[in-house]
Amino acid sequence: MTDDAKRADGEDAAGLRALRLRRVGAVAWPSFFAACVASVVFFAIVDPSELAEITWPHLTVSREFGYSIGFFMFWACTLGSSAFTALLLSARVKRAARERRQTLESGQ
């Protein structure tokens, strides 16, 4: 391995860590935003306490609790969807990383 390739390997390790973190951010933030919008629209029309009455009347669900689980349910959906998209696209990123390493190693 040349020095260049070694350095590139180290860079790749640190870089891939940064890339993964960034991907978490890119999945979490837009899905959070989408869940906020969905919650606002949904709860503007549906009163959580009325919803609780027609679903699990034997449980006492306060409105705050209703809003909160509603929001997290929406977030779980959007987060899941964004995460799957990221997963499906990530194969391409990994291949690009491999090709780059090969190019560097063949440079010796």
Place this chain on the structure above:
Amino acid sequence: MSRPIPLTVVQDPGESLYAAQPKVYPREIDGRFARLRIVAVFVLLGLFYLLPWVRWDGHQAVLFDLPARKFYVFGLTFWPQDFFWLACLLIIAAITLFFFTALAGRLWCGYACPQTVWTEVFLWIERLCEGRRNQRIKLDGGKWTREKILRKSAKQFLWITLSLWTGFTFVGFFTPILDLGHAAASLSFSGWEGFWIVFYGFATYGNAGYMREQVCKYMCPYARFQSAMFDHDTLIISYDEARGEPRGHRKRGVPSVLAISALAAPPSALDGDSGSPSASGASRSPPSANALGDCIACDACVQVCPTGIDIRDGLQIECIACAACIDACDSVMDKMAYPRGLIRYTTESLLSGRVRRIVRPRTAIYATILTALIVAFAWGVTHRAALIVDVLHDRNALYREMSDGGIENGYTLKLVNKTDLVQNLSIALEDDEPALRIVGKTRVTVEPGQVANVPLTLRADRDGIKGRRRVELLVRNDDDSIHVEHKSEFFAPEEK
């Protein structure tokens, strides 16, 4: 002679997906635009932190009371049924954003985005505790001494306090902040209030303290699609390459290329809006004796950049248009006695020597839509119905047959009094339908801001009505200032 040609892939670290980004230490800067941002921070955060404490007519002036499902905005009260207006308001906000982006670029990003505004405050705290840029770099690189621990703890303490206060204020927009204050004093939050205070506080702490420019560069969707609003006449921050290059260090007293070209050619290129001289587009005389442009390669513009880019490389997606580089470059130009504006707000049209058009199809369309929406919103909100009437037909049975052969339908009237007065309402059948009458009470009192569920029975005499019949109910108050009609249906068996 079969030695392979040494090849390495050259990648710009700024563009590489793999390069771990070094931490950005933005240098402090004073200038026109930095002061403008400070004003923006004080106005916006001042509104955020103080608004929940303002009282109006005995209630919190701005309160999105989620537990009670009522929104107060100063004198206006919004109900879930008014959601349409909230949606309208959000659309107005979006079009406003588009309009100003088309006009002046990333104004939102540079001055108004919560990410920018809170990052600015967190940076002030960092500066207060850890010193200026060079001191911070030295401190981070050094060993964990007593001083470093003290400085870092002080910063963390202030950051966390501000974050928690931010979370508290945020929740204060949704539950009455005075009650929340009492709960805070005795540490007796309800579970969800406590949770959301910590959640929002943590998000503020993470985003403004650590993520910072990473949010704009890798997470923000708006940063990616705002270029759709850009055109050749949109304000951008740009480095005047024609004037600045080739860059290099020089002794003091070397005149600006502008001064030299002004001698050679009378003033030909003046930017229309800023009046700052430009060497771009129009002809420029040969460079000065030492063949250097006006950029002295001091890198001040790079050091102040909160996203860590070099504006001299051209317009980049990472640039949030905060104009810190303009302030930095202007101060350097002042020191060199060069004209300001080597880095400046300009447009692509101006840079290529054309005239800037402010009124153009894009801005005209945005402005028209915006004006129409604002007018419609203002009219709609001030002309909202004072009473909401909903008539729900009995879910369990379409009709009841009475022993005398009469037919009864049961309903529930939902009356929402959106006024601030007690309303005495009477309920009547609108058209003179001789076969139908209301059984039971027809007068009801609804307290201000309350919802009344009134059971109502309509009765038809034997053989009076067959099949389905449209009925119109009228709810009005005594002086007829409230007068709401509502349609429903009456069901009776079909003819045999």
